[in-house]
Amino acid sequence: METSKFSQAALLSTRELEIVELVVAGLSNQKIAVRLDISKRTVDNHISNILKKTNTDNRVELVRWALQWGKVCIDDVNCCNLPEDSKPQDYNEMVL
Numbered sequence: 001m002e003t004s005k006f007s008q009a010a011l012l013s014t015r016e017l018e019i020v021e022l023v024v025a026g027l028s029n030q031k032i033a034v035r036l037d038i039s040k041r042t043v044d045n046h047i048s049n050i051l052k053k054t055n056t057d058n059r060v061e062l063v064r065w066a067l068q069w070g071k072v073c074i075d076d077v078n079c080c081n082l083p084e085d086s087k088p089q090d091y092n093e094m095v096l
Contacts, residue, residue, distance in 0.1 A: 010053040010065075017071060019046050024063050024072045 012020065022032045029047060033040040047059075056062045066072040 010050075010055070010069075012050060012053060012071075016046055016050050016053070019043065020050060020062065020066050021072055023047070023059055024066055024074065 018036070019032060022035060027035065029043045030040050033043045036043070051057065051062060054062060054065045056065050063072075067074070
């Protein structure tokens, strides 16, 4: 896979990001629909739009894209860092 394929972040809606998280969690479109209390057809449409916006061809590429752009966190891997102002200023402030 060429590295430039994911060279651009996509602007996804809050709902689309929610669906990406559920795809990454391994849920099928039907299970996503049940979880979000929407129709499977609506989920299918969201997934189609997400794949277009992220320039991905399938769910596996979508997961790779989401990991690359920090849109998801899996088992404390690829998690966002705390904002600078919320980090301890001194090592002694850190809870070990």
